[in-house]
Amino acid sequence: xxxxxxxxxxxxxxxxxxxxxxxxxxxxxxxxxxxxxxxxxxxxxxxxxxxxxxxxxxxxxxxxxxxxxxxxxxxxxxxxxxxxxxxxxxxxxxxxxxxxxxxxxxxxxxxxxxxxxxxxxxxxxxxxxxxxxxxxxxxxxxxxxxxxxxxxxxxxxxxxxxxxxxxxxxxxxx
Numbered sequence: 001x002x003x004x005x006x007x008x009x010x011x012x013x014x015x016x017x018x019x020x021x022x023x024x025x026x027x028x029x030x031x032x033x034x035x036x037x038x039x040x041x042x043x044x045x046x047x048x049x050x051x052x053x054x055x056x057x058x059x060x061x062x063x064x065x066x067x068x069x070x071x072x073x074x075x076x077x078x079x080x081x082x083x084x085x086x087x088x089x090x091x092x093x094x095x096x097x098x099x100x101x102x103x104x105x106x107x108x109x110x111x112x113x114x115x116x117x118x119x120x121x122x123x124x125x126x127x128x129x130x131x132x133x134x135x136x137x138x139x140x141x142x143x144x145x146x147x148x149x150x151x152x153x154x155x156x157x158x159x160x161x162x163x164x165x166x167x168x169x170x171x172x173x174x
Contacts, residue, residue: 048073052064065134124139
C-alpha cells in the first residue's frame with residue numbers, strides 16, 4: 001500500500017486551506033508541509049496497525065499483520081482454519097489450578113516487546129509456518145498452553161541429572 005498519495009492529498013488540503021489565509025499562511029504551510037509529512041505518515045501507520053489489531057481480535061484464531069517494506073505498509077492475513085484440526089485443541093478455557101484465573105485466547109489484546117536470540121526467532125517462525133499460523137498467533141497459543149499446564153506437569157528430566165540407570169514412566173495404560 002502506497003501512503004504517498006494519502007500524504008500528498010493532505011498536503012494539497014493544507015495548501016487549499018492556506019490560500020484562504022493569504023500569502024503569509026501559504027508560506028507557512030509550504031514550510032510546514034515537509035516537516036509534517038513524516039508525522040502524517042506515522043499517524044497513518046499507527047491507524048493501520050490499530051485496525052489490524054482490532055481485526056485480528058475479531059478474526060481469532062486467524063490474524064492480520066501490518067508489515068513495512070521500506071516506507072510502504074502491507075497486510076498479511078492468516079485466515080482461521082475452516083475445520084478443526086485433529087491435533088489442535090479448541091481455543092476455549094482450560095481448567096486452571098486452584099485460585100488462578102482461567103486464560104483464554106480471546107479478549108482484549110495487549111502488546112509486549114520480546115528480545116530473543118535470532119536462532120530462537122527463526123525456529124518460532126518455522127514452527128508457526130508449519131502450523132499455518134502467524135508468529136503472534138503461534139506465540140499466544142504456546143504461552144497459553146504452557147501456562148495452563150499444572151505446576152508439577154510432566155516435564156522430561158534434564159540429561160545428566162544424576163539418576164543414571166533408573167527408568168521412569170508416566171501416563172495412562174489401557
